[in-house]
Amino acid sequence: MPTLIETPEHLGDVVRHTRKALSLTQPQLALAAGVGVRFIVDLEAGKPTVRLENILRVLQVLGATLSVSSSEDSQTQAGPK
Template sequence: MTTQIETPVKLGDTVRHARKALGLTQPQLALAAGVGVRFIVDLEAGKPTVRLEHVLRVLQALGGTLAVIGLNDSQAGAQE
């Protein structure tokens, strides 16, 4: 399934929905992702300053990934 995320609040809602669909509590997800419970609370609340590294861990723990769509690949490769 693909979900279009355009705001921190939408990301938080998506993470919360996925967590609940898997029957996980916030502490269980935090443990599985290797982050603190406070981070999960902030992420699900739509806090705009969460650490990307931790977001990626949470998404992986939920069985998801992050994809960027619509960028010109030749420009993205030039930045490496």
């Protein structure tokens, strides 16, 4: 089931949890994603100004994807009212 992420802090928590579940250190994840360790630290801390391009790289290494849906999508999936 997809995880609903609504804040930078929650994204950071999910990244940290997934990284640890894969037994990766922050430096290992940074190297694999081609980003700096500071970026991983900032991402996991929920810093709201991290670069989307780098977030996508990290998610790819973690085997995660990013999906966007709108409230219209939810209504369509639930059926007409």
